[in-house]
Ligand SMILES: [Zn+2]
């Protein structure tokens with residue numbers, strides 16, 4: 167058996183730590199699969215939720231933002247795929263044949279997810295279905311593209327679901343974070359007016375530089391009052407809640423104008439219900455929509471934006487053996503931008 171290095175999890179639980187092991191089997195691609203030698207992987211906040219047992223996890227290797235090269239193809243996969251650079255996403259596979267897939271496969275009930283129920287990208291080698299991986303344009307560096315595979319795609323799709331027209335107002339709470347800062351760039355390039363909410367001078371500077379129309383500091387500004395003042399008293403056309411906090415959802419409903427859209431992305435504890443009454447939904451004619459990652463087409467469109475320099479992830483790269491340290495700091499929201507781990511070669 168050929169073995170490899172991986173960050174292995176004994177069992178999900180609060181405060182769990184990963185064990186760097188060198189005895190994990192290198193998988194063999196079967197029908198329609200490829201073997202990928204990973205170069206970089208992002209470390210998404212939802213991996214922390216999985217590893218800490220806050221959301222379901224049924225495998226022993228997390229990670230779902232992997233970039234690497236195809237080094238082996240299974241039966242039925244053209245040899246031309248060898249040596250191409252591909253991305254492994256959260257959506258490891260979908261059934262492609264159910265009624266949901268026919269409309270939007272991101273919510274296929276038969277899907278498998280990297281790092282949730284199949285081994286993820288915190289390892290040197292991963293197998294994946296050839297038709298589900300993302301081809302990475304040559305112009306983009308592996309470490310820079312990694313965060314686009316989940317964080318970027320998630321924001322791209324969430325913004326699309328808000329159905330805005332240029333000139334309309336979008337508010338992004340947590341705009342300076344790993345998801346938010348990508349949303350600011352995508353939305354402003356689309357011509358939407360972005361109100362970035364976060365705190366601190368560094369985040370203010372970054373959000374404004376990335377294209378936000380205005381920045382509100384939730385520690386020093388009266389956010390609701392300011393948002394209403396900026397939007398003729400009505401509130402914004404859409405709000406994308408990237409933060410996984412109950413407070414963020416409670417606040418969001420106060421910022422959206424009648425007929426506006428609230429897009430749920432961030433995950434608070436699983437038994438938290440949206441803080442809005444049917445009465446207020448009716449009176450304001452609101453739209454509420456959930457969004458998880460995005461489609462292949464949305465992925466392609468986002469990579470196209472990245473190739474043109476319209477979306478540039480701000481990344482912090484760490485060595486693979488720092489993974490536990492990084493996870494603890496990530497859990498405490500101590501690291502700015504998106505975390506990327508260098509896979510040992
Ligand atoms: Zn993710």
Ligand SMILES: [Zn+2]
Pocket residue numbers: 260261262263264265266267271274275276277
């Ligand atoms: Zn399906």
